[in-house]
Amino acid sequence: MGIWHSVFGVIGLIVLITVGVSGFGWYSVFAVVIPYAAILFFICGFTYRIVRWASAPVPFSIATVSGQQKSLSWIKASSVDSPSTTLGVIGRLALETLVFRSLVKNEKVELQEPQRLLFKASTLLWLGAMVFHWSFLVIVLRHLRFFLEPVPSAIVTLQRIDSILQGLLPILYMTDLQIVLALTYLLVRRVIYPQIRYISLVSDYFVLLVVAAIAVTGILMRLIYKVDLFQVKSWIMSMLSFHPALPQGVNVLFYIHLCFVSLLLVYFPLSKLMHMPGIFLSPTRNLRNISRNHRTINPWNPAVKVHTYEEYEDEFRNSMKEAGLPVEKG
């Protein structure tokens, strides 16, 4: 159900952009105003959200411990899953963000009749997520060649590696293929698994389709409806120098590509995409498990009403004395 809202939404946007560009010729709106506004919104929104999180304290030390604590000297502690040092926390977060370690642990539970549970390793989601995120990152890095002059050699090398399969297809980047496959998987799993379909919101499909639209238009511009990349670069350089000029030698696909990138930038700080910076602030992952030898301060630690020993003894003094228990007030 939710998926159709998203599909129609994306198609509607494509039509809108096509009409806007081809019909009305609103080039400067789509190539100058919207990108500038989107970037500004992204920077402000992204910062605002992080400041918002950071301004709320972490009152308690709530690490999710996933390994042996550091206790007795002869018991080997798990330095990453139960980090007792900052280095351990860095390691934990690095593994979490670079190889999605928690997702690797994923397992599927199946109910076998009569009433027997089977646990199976389930790494497909991990694989899909890894392929998607890493491809996305490489693609973003590759695009830096449009923004930097001279193009750093690292980016040139990355681009060369990514296009190592060029013998098979003209100028096919591996990551282009991968991201389309990964997006297809991520979308399909939301549709075919009943539980995942049940929890999926319109926005979950929408964001996948937006990224897919960006990827597909990018690939089409690369392979079939080519645009003049030198012109694109000079347009970007003009934007970067705040003397915007309109891009030359481009087609409507370019505008669609650009608009969806702008949309993604605007959507980012408003949505779950904030999981990207969020993971670094996640208190269950970024705290050390040393709460018994290092006191965590709660800035709002409230004064609470307690039942004091004196009140307790006042109530029970007689029976305590009868039972031979020591009391404070004879």
Add this chain to the structure above:
Amino acid sequence: MAEDVAKSKAFEIDYTPPQKNWMEPAVEFRKGTFCYPAAPKNEKYLDLPYPREWQPTEQDWKLPENWKEILLNGMEDRLNRFRSYRLFLDICVRCGACADKCHFFIGSGDPKNMPVLRTELLRSIYRKYFTLSGKILGELAGARELTEEVVKEWFYYFYQCSECRRCSVFCPYGIDTCEITMMARELLSLLGLNINWILEPAANCYRTGNHLGVPPHAFKSTVDFAVDELKELTGIQVDVPINRKGAEILFITPSADYFASPHWYTFLGYLLLFHEIGLDYTWSTYASEGGNFGLFHSADLAKRLNAKIYSEAKRLGVKWILGGECGHMWRVIHQYMDTFNGPADFLEEPVSPITGTHFEHAKSTSMVHIAEFTADLIKNDKVTLDPSRNGKWKVTFHDSCNISRGMGLLEEPRYILRQVCPEFYEMPENTIRERTFCCGSGSGLGADENMEMRLRGGFPRANAVKYVRDQYGVNLVACICAIDRATLPPLFEYWVPGVEVAGLHELVGNALVVRGEKERTTNLRGEPLTPDEG
């Protein structure tokens, strides 16, 4: 109650989600799947708001007139006080990795028991009232209106989460449903919606010092009873100091240990061990509870109950505190106590008087887990053990949720078990250590009236026990949690009959060779040491 359920036919578990969109709140308070509301007297005793008689099954919950305002203000207040709340409400991508990690989902098939959807019940309200996209796009952005039906849904599902944190291990961002459940329960409590199985123990603990409401003189007689029983079983007369000023160590354990079964034998184990090593220690009647049902209600109530531990340690002038076998107690001790009621600058870094070991990892809270303490004793050869006295048991170990995921105490109990039991077998690795499954009754859900949900929630745990029972003939599950000891027996009776439950120190007490003891012919339960050959 367990027998009633056991006699009826086996539960059906259906994983097909309903046709209806989850955003339309719908909840049916079916007998056996929810806990009774708190008695007003307990709420009054703890000064909690809006005490009243009400029933979940009735249409009118008698909410205060401005309930919506109270809830939304309560949410805003907590969003500003806890980074975890705002962050966890913001960053979930609904990947679904957590779905089949929850024992309540596995056992019930109810999609609202998937951690992701449990949180969405609250998140959808957060979106509607606290986010720009939710305010503008409404349902398209996953936002929904706060209605009384939503509140009812919260009450049902946030008292169907045992705060075990298993989902948090598998979540790629570490989103911890326990944090969300804690927030939801605090919010419900603002409207006077509490359950009695939490508030009665909490009120008892506030007044008498322990959940079971044992007054000091009754505590003394229960100790005397244990002393007599040990004399009979071992021929040893143990000395049990109570409220003794100037002792080196204060010992605190959940009250079930000295009042319930099979906890009782663990209690005997403690007493025997402390006698044998000549520990300079004391019990306290004022701080006669290690557990903290306040944690299942609100951070404030947890703090109020926890305050007794340090305050009593100070009054008695001890050097450090030793803590008994309990799950959520150790979540509080390890992750909250120092923050709540510290700094404990009147205490010292714990040092074992027997081995001289410095428990450096506990130098700020000055509180050591008894498994750490005993493992150190055994490692240093300070006690003589005869594992054959546990020869009738084939043992497996159930990691308690809070001890594993809230603390990381995994190897100490295993080391002890291997030293005191001749046969020890692990359950499948998907179900132990940080991946352990809850007993199904944690976080105050162990009420009898909630039995169907408890048996469903405990199904994955029981299933793993069944595996080792069938594979290796395991007949005893050792655990270090008082709630486990209370709730695993009916669970196993239903799912995996023939498996018993014991605390770690019951097994230590069995194996412990005490100087001057008579020849032991029975274990601490008074049962013959070897199995009946017949």
